[in-house]
Amino acid sequence: MELFGRHAETAVLDRLLSRAADRAGSGLVLWGEPGIGKTALLDYAVEAASDATVLRCRGTRMETGLAFAALHELLWPVLDRLETLPAPQAAALRGALGMRRDPANRFLIGAAVLSLLSGLARERQVLVVVDDAQWVDEASALCLGFVARRVATERIAVLLTGHEDPASGPWEGLPALAVGGLADEDARQLLTAVVPGIDAALADRTVQAAGGNPLALHELPTLDRETDGEAPLPHAGNPVPVGPRLRRAFCARAEALKPSTRALLLLAAAEGRGDRHVVQRAGAAWGIDTSAWDEALRSGLLHASGSRLEFRHPLIPAAIYDGSPFTERQAVHQALAAALPQDATMERAWHLAAAADGPDEDVATLLEHAAEECLRRSAGPMAARTLGRAAELSPKPADATRRLAAAARAAWHAGNAEAARQLLEEAERLSGVLPVVRQSGGLRGILEFAYGMPERAHHYLTSDMAAVPETRRAVELGTVAVRAAWSAGRSDLQQAALRRVRAVDVAADSAVSELMPVLENWWSCYDLTGEAIPTTRDLASDVVGRLGTVAWELLPPVPLVQAWGIDGGLLDVLRMQAVQLRRRHELTALALVLAQIAVLDTAAGRWGAAEQAATEGLRLAEEIEADHVATQSRACIALLAAARGEHRAVEEQTNRMLQVSVPRGVRALSASAYWIRGRAALFDGRPQEALSDLLCLVEPGHEAAHTTFALLAAPDTVEAAVQVGNNDVVGFQLAMVQEWAQRTDATWARTAGHRLTALADGGSAAEESFRAALDVAGAGTQPFEYARTRLLYGEWLRRARRRADASAQLAAAAETFDRLGAGPLRVRALREQALTDRRAAPRGTDPPTVAGLTAQELRVARLAADRLTNREIAAQLLISPRTVGHHLANVYPKLGITSRTELARINFDGDLRLS
Incomplete structure (x- = not known):
């Protein structure tokens, strides 16, 4: 039938299909109230895409709790294409569709569906149509959302309909079109x-x-x-x-139909999956005969196709179900539970739960067992909902509390922190705080650490250590408390938490007892503000290796590992953790680990891998609304942007970091943002601005004051201070790095100590320090920092008029910067090399050139001709902006010009006449 009043909507659909045909695929969510015409618009799109491969499914209320039910319906026509997928993807998808018993892996399943659709799209355009997406089971919804956000270069269009604005949930981020009423x-x-x-x-x-x-x-x-x-x-x-x-x-x-037909319609509405056989078995005892089936089908309300039942519109079963008395709905659910196959544990549990009219421990136990099966299949969201319903049906408050706490844990692992927090609060209203702490394993502190304020998290975690029954869990909570204090920049709270960890009696748990010295030494050796605690580099390295098989809560934060200089070992541990967390679908922890992997890959010069891990971590963190973890991923993205000279990206990412970290007192994240801003300014030739940001890291009481980040940022702070002539800052920062290098023997600290000594000296003794920095064993494992040392050494050599040596260092630095994509420093190295490779001026004290310019005036003039500002020229030549202005004031009259515009027209490779 013709669509009336839908010109705007059909125009949007036409554009969507047209772009998809040109390999610019996209998703679109049509949303509005039931009956508003969304399905008619889908039909229009299907008809308009007559040459496309159309895959279609519809969400049903009863199948909302069945993982991958909608995906099964959608892909049924193309299951023969599974053979074309890579083996791991094919195995994962077969497991999701019930064709194998492989555990569900959300990422592999999403990748498999995307690969399958991409393969189809190579033959002809593909249109994926999902009607009533609000009732699609969560596993399918997350998979389809994953796919819809990744078809931008494919001949694939994904159309979905739903009742609510998809601003959040699985369709978040997809374009949406609200379908309103007709005029x-x-x-x-x-x-x-x-x-x-x-x-x-x-x-x-x-x-x-x-x-x-x-x-x-x-x-x-x-x-x-x-x-x-x-x-x-x-x-x-x-x-x-x-x-x-x-x-x-x-x-x-x-109501116009006979009673047995109405009973049939109610059975079909309550069954929800469209399984005709189950409805027939359930209705057999009710006297629902062939005549009732005939009348139901003739009414047009219900359609049958083989073993499938389908109502003409999803509003019909909702109306029939909601309009029936509870006693009738109760009897229907009991009949359906009895008619289900023996292995349909989840469906039977939910039907019996729907039939319950009050507390029922038997049904609650059945739901709890069904939730355990969900957890074994890594279906955390469904497990959380099932346990929540089991709690509602629990006659005893203690059982309800236990089930609510378990539901909260399932929701947390699945990445739904808000649901976890609400479940914990509901449990606390029933039984108080301490029982919930015991049952949830101290989850409130973990939630606060990941999403809230670190000082409050420290309070919860240290308080809850004594409440949890398991020794290992007490140690894990205490370790996170130490980390929370470190995040807040509170060394006093850090030591208090460490004392709590030391006080845990671990004698009864041999595994924890063996781990305890490792943890104690690890955190003790990072007391940057206190006295040096005797330890060895081998012991610290052993800590990382021993932690590779334990929970993520025991892993140290990456900046501390970098400070100790044993980040290579931690990277292997984190990669192992990521594999395990993916398998268990622990999304919050996975996002955190990905962010830390990105930082380590950045330091090791694997910038492509780092960006990929950070981007994935950010996307995952944003999907589960984990602000702190998202901010850590943003830090890595901004760090790369600073080195690449992407000023707008640095500003955007650090602003968003501070919007999260400052109000919550997460000084580790605030310090990271200031450090990144300082590096960006330093690389861009703005040393004074860089120094202003970097000195915030050591300013008592500042929102970014943090000992660890101040130490790690010291090489940048000293370089900026040298360029602006602030010797007081140089001395303090250099002493801090040298002390840490002596204490830990960390490669980066030894290298930085030598490099900063050379910068601070600046005279003839600097060469020895530069050479020592380059010769530190393992210094080359951080190629970006190694190239920075070569750049500074090359600049020193050029000023010492050792052209050949300078050129070699500068060329090597430029090559590394080019390979990494560090544009600003590459340009600086190439400019220095160009100055070095030009004919040297005769020896003497700045003899005049043929145009009357001294050698330094010539350098300033060349850089000014390249449109560098006075501040940028000063940074390049290690002089003050005022000195640059003095030289230019001499250059103009000597060349017979009056402005930089004319200076840009000078041929500096000729005889310095106007060209």
Whole structure:
């Protein structure tokens, strides 16, 4: 039938399909109230894409709890294409679709579906249509959302419909189009097409009652005529929302049928999956015979195709179910539970739960067992909902508390922190705080650490250590408390938490007892503010190796590992953790580990891998609304942007970092943002601005003051201070690095100590320090920092007029910067090399050139001709901006010019005449 009043919507669909045909695929969510015409728009798109491969499915209320049910329906026509997928993807997808018993791996399944669709799209355009997405099971929804966000270069269009604005949830980030009601004139045209010759008065009442809802325009006038004028249309002065009117309308249609047919429709509505065999078995004892089936199918409310049942519109089963008395719904669910196969544990549990009219321990236990099966299949969200319902049916508060706590843990692991927090609060209202702490394993502190304020997390975690029954869990909570204090920049709280960890009696747990010295030494050797605690580099390295097989809570933060200089070992541990967390679908912890992997890959010069890990971690963290973890991923992205000279990206990412970290007191993240800003300014030739940001790291009481980051940022701080001539800062920072190098023997600290000594000296003794920095064993494992040392050494050699040596160092530095994509420093190295490779001036004290310029004036003039600012020239030549201005004031009259514009026209490779 023709679509009325939908020109704007169909134009959007046409553009979507056209772009997809040109390999610019996209997803689109059509949303609006039931009956508003979303399905009709889907039908329009399917017809418009007549040459495309169309894959279609529809969410159903009953299958909402069945993992991958919608995906099974969607891919059923193309299951023969599974053979074309890589073996791991094919195995994962077969497991999801019930063809194998492989555990579900969300990432592999999403990748498999994307690969499958991409393969189809190579043959012809693909249109994926998902109707009633609000009832699609969560596993399918997350998979389809994953796919829809990744088809930008494919001949694939993904269309979904739902009732709510998809601003959050699995469709978050996808384009959305709100489908509203029809205008009165368009509604009249549709009504006339549906009911030719309709009475004008009835038409007016129908248009007013329908409120622009096309489904109401189809159904209400027909019902009015079928009930001899006693239609359930509202009085003109008594408007009622469309939803209730339509429910009454559909119920009126069902009430006209005989009782056994109505019972059949209620069974089908409550069953929800469209399984005709289950409905038939459930209805057999109710006297539902062939005549009832015939009447139901003739009514047009229900359609049958083979073993599948489908209502004409999803609003119909909702209306029938909601309009039935509870006693009837209760009996229907009991009948359906009895009719299910023995292995349908989850479905039976939920039907019995729906039939329960009060606390029922047997049903609650059955739900709990079903949730355990969900957890074994890594279906955390479904497990959380199932345990929540089990808690509602628990007769004893203690059992309800236990189940709510377990639901909270399942929700946390699945990445739904808000649901976890609400479940914990509900449990606390039942039984108080301490029982919930015991049952949840101190989850409130972990949630606060990951999402809230680190000082409050420290308080929860240290308090809850004594409440949890397991020794290992107490140690884990204490270790996270130490980390929370470190994040807050509170060394006093850090030591207090460490004392709590030391006080745990681990004698009864041999595994924890063996681990305890490792943890104690690890955190003790990082007391940057206190006295040096005797330890060895081998012991610290052993700590990282021993932690590779334990929970993520025991892993140290990456900046501390970098400070100790044993990050290579931790990278292997984190990669192992990532594999395990993916397998268990622990999304929050996985996002955290990915962010830390990205930082380590950046330091090791694997910038492509780092960006990939950071981007994935950020996307995952944003999907689960883990702000702290997202901020850590942003830090890595901003760090790369600073080295690449991407000023806008640095500003955007660090602003968003500070928006999260400052109000919550997460000084580690705030310090990271200031450090990144300082590096960006330093690399861009703005040393004074860089120094202003970097000195915040050591300013008492500042929002970015943090001992660890101040130490790690010392090489940048000293370089900026040298360029602006701030010797007081140089001495303090250099002493800090040298002390740490002596204490830990960390490669980076030894290298930095030598490099900063050379910068601070600046004279003839600097060469020895530069050479020592380059010769430190392992210094080359951080190629970016190694190239920075070569650049500074090359600049020193050029000033010492050792052209050949300078050129070699500068060329090597430029090559590394080019390979990494560090644009600003590459340009600086190449400029220095160009100055070095030009004919040297005769020896003496700045003899005049043929144009009367001294050698230094010539250097300044060349850089000014390249449109560098005075500040940038000063940074390049290690002089002050005022000195640059003095030289230019001499250059202009010597060359007979008056401005930089004319200076840019000078041929500096010729005889310095105007070109």
